Every structure is written in structure tokens, then in C-alpha cells.
Amino acid sequence: MKCIFCKNDSSNSKSVEHIIPESLGNKKNILSKGIVCDSCNNYFGNKIEKNVLEMPYFKSLRGRIMIENKKGKIPRISGFTKNKEKVEITFSLNGGNTFEVLYKDEKTLGSLLSHNEIYVPFIPEPPMNDLLISKFIGKIAIEALAKRVSSIEDWQNDFIENESLDQLRDFVRYGKGYPIWPYHLRRIDSENQIKYDKKLNKFLEKLNEYDFLIPDNSLTDGDIHKINNLYFVMGIMGIEYTINLTNAGLNRYTTWLSDNQNKSILQMDKSEFHSNLNI
Template sequence: MNCIFCNNENEATSVEHIIPESFGNKKYLMTRSSVCDSCNAKFSKFERKALSNSVFVFERARLGIKSKKGKNVKGKVEDLEVEGNKEFKKQLITVKGLDSKSVENYDKENGTLQMIVSSFDKSEEAGAKLILKMGIEALYTSDFNLYNNLDINEARDYLLAKNTKDWPVIISDYEPSKFKSIPKMGVKYELGIKQIKLEYLQLNENVLLIRFTFGGVTMMVNILNRDTNWITEFKTNDSLTQIYPKHYRDKI
């Protein structure tokens, strides 16, 4: 069997988690030998960065997710260090590095505050690559007919670092039309328990969105190309839409 990314002959026997195990996914797996060891090694680098140096680390800690080694979550986003509860209790996290720039509306009487968290710590590329990789693997596994009719060579080249131009990724809750779950019912239910969704929406022949939701964070990319025209609708209908890398904001 050939690797679905590099197309080289593949005899790898390791289990490939379509959504990283560090999000809590135990059930959604690929057929063995679908992804080669070489590609897995490349992908693990950006996976680690997306998991530990973006807003995802706060959600993993908040939801009491265990690391692959069974330990509490730890990570850093800019100057903020975050750590999940050692007993994996939900809604209990430790954050170090808070200052006047990262805290608003502190209520001394009630002991509450609002924390300002950057979405990425120079990890926008890792976030985009992670969602592209999950999208490709999920479609291959759960909707092969759709996968087989898509031209995703540009995304493959980006994942394999053959083309390093930035790939736009957005954070938004806006839904222009109903997204469809890529995982089927049984797996979809299991992922839902972990507050995970992986969905797609085809807007036109040039735009097929992959949307990944984990806890309170929803990110999406266009799996077909780097086109940004589709983002305008999101920005118009959801003022909280965030676009990364930031240089794309000047083009929209």
C-alpha cells in the first residue's frame, strides 16, 4: 500500500490517530499502512506545536485531557504557561505569567477575571497543517468517494514542505450553511463525548472547508487551495472571526 501523502510504498504498521490522541481521541483511526513512518515523523513536529503552543493547550487543560504519556497537559502560548490539573479535574488549570496585558475586569470581591489569550504562539502554520492533515485522513477514511474526487495536491505539498507559502486558517463560530460530520455515527458519538467535531462544507468548486471544533475553539481551512475570498462572508457575519497568519487580514 502506498502512503496517501507522499505516495511512496509503505509498510508501516503503526496506528495512525486521525485526530491526535492528545485531544482524547482513542477510536478514530486509519487503516494500517495508510501513512508512512517518514510522513508521520514530519507531521508529529507540527502536531506537538499545535497541541502545546496554541489556544488548544488551554482547552486540553480545561477539559482534563491526558497527554499521550498519561500526564497532565502542559504548554505555553507567548508569555503564558498553562498546566492542567494533575488529577485531570475539568475546569481547573494553572496559568503562570499573567500581567496587566493579559488580565481584564478583575473583580477582587468575587475573585474573578477575564484572561486575554493569544490563539497562537508563532504556531499558525502548525495549526493550519494539523487541520489539513486531519481533514485529508478523515475524508480518506470516512468518505472515500468525496476524497477521490478532490484535488488536494496543493495541501499535500504544503504538509510535506514542498511549498511553504502560508496557508490561511480562521477561528470563527459563523456557519454559512450546515456543515456535515466526516466521521460516521458511532465514531462521531465517541468524539462528541470528548467535545470534538470534524466537519466539512463545500461552498463551490474552489472551496471545501474543513472545520475542527475542540471544546470552545473552532478552526477551519479551505482544503483545496489558499484562496481567501470565502473568508469575507465569515468576517462580515461574525465580527469575532480571527484570521491567521495576520498578514492575510490586509488582503480581506
């Protein structure tokens, strides 16, 4: 068995790979062990995902909509008092609308009690041109594609030998080829669509979802179907992220968007945009 990223032998690998991090609410969408080797799994976990999840936007998002991390904790959000003393806030899943405030000294407590106000900076979107985010989305895109085709017999060899994915593979795993792999980012929905059900103790609406967009018919050369642009489109808490799996370009996506009144495929019926991955 070979790893879909580094193509090295992964027969002895022990970890399953979460396509979207657990700390963004994904418990079940995983690749079984060996599809991604332990070494790549560690690299993505420690060098990419961990740093992305600690970015101010993702940290505050996880805190404000209360997504538990792997250890079942909700991240703290930074805030400040009316007198600008720093505090940290944790929302609680159990206590209705209560939250905990961590303060560092009596003076801060004094301001909290006398003004009864806390200010929490709202960070609406992640950054636009960020190397870590481009690797993060690129890694999810490759894994989501692997998952999508994994019902096909012998898919793994074809997937590994598919040269049209090599540029993105090399970029996300080794940083090769491009200073940054461009991604498209926009808000398509409110992040507060998610409902937490106390009785069931879980989130009822989808925290994240994704699909693939092939804007043009594939070109046929003998038995080989060539796809010029294969876009991965993912929604996380109301933000749509799009990346091209086959080349580092977004032009065809932006023209596709303007041809389709800027709709998101995540909000369209499948028949409207054709997500046929029988490549």
C-alpha cells in the same frame, strides 16, 4: 499500498494514524496502518503535532479542561503567585476540585501560604497566522477526507491521483508552494461544554467534531466533477477552524458565512448546508 501524502509505497508501515491527536482527546478516529506511511506519520507527530500541542494556548487548554495526554497525564499550566514567583499547576481528574501546585523554593511557598492566591494567564485562542497551525489543520483535513471516502471501493488510488489535493498535500508534508496556507478561526461555543463523568471515567460530550462544506455545485466536464472550493470545518473545544482543501483561499467561505448569518455548519442540520462528498 501507497501513502496518501507522499504517495510512496506504504505496504510495510506499522503505525495507525490518529486524525486528531490523542492528546486532544481522540482515541478512536484513526486511519489504519499504511494509509499514512510511517515516515509521514513520524513527520506529523514530531514536527507538527508535538509543537502545536506545546503552544501556550493548546497547553493551557489541555491543562484547564483536563485532557489526558497519551501517557494518561494532564499537562501542567504555568502560573504565578501574588509576588510573581512562577509556579506550575496540575488539575486532577480524581480529586474533585483539587489541584497540585509545584513551587521551586520556600519563598514561593511562603507567598502561596500567606496570600492563598494563584494567577493563571488565560489564553483564549490560538494564533491567527501560524505556519504550524496551518499545517496541523491541513493534515487533519486531508486525513478526515480520506476517512470520509474510505467506504468507497478503490478509494485509495483515486484519492492519491486526485490532483486537486496535491497543493495542500505538498504544503503540509513538505512546506512547498506557500509561506502559509490560510485558515479561518473563530469561537463558536464555550470550551466548558464538556462534562467529565467520574463513574464512566470519560468525557461525555464531543471534544472535537468536523464536517465538509462545498458552497457551490460542482462543475461537470464529462465524467469529471470539479469542485472549486472544498472546505474542512472543525471544532475543537469551542473554536472553529476552517481550511480550503482545493486552493489556498478563504474568500468563498467568508461570503458563505455572511450569506448564512455567520452560522457554523457544525451547529446546523446537514440538510441546511449539504455535505455531499460523492465527488
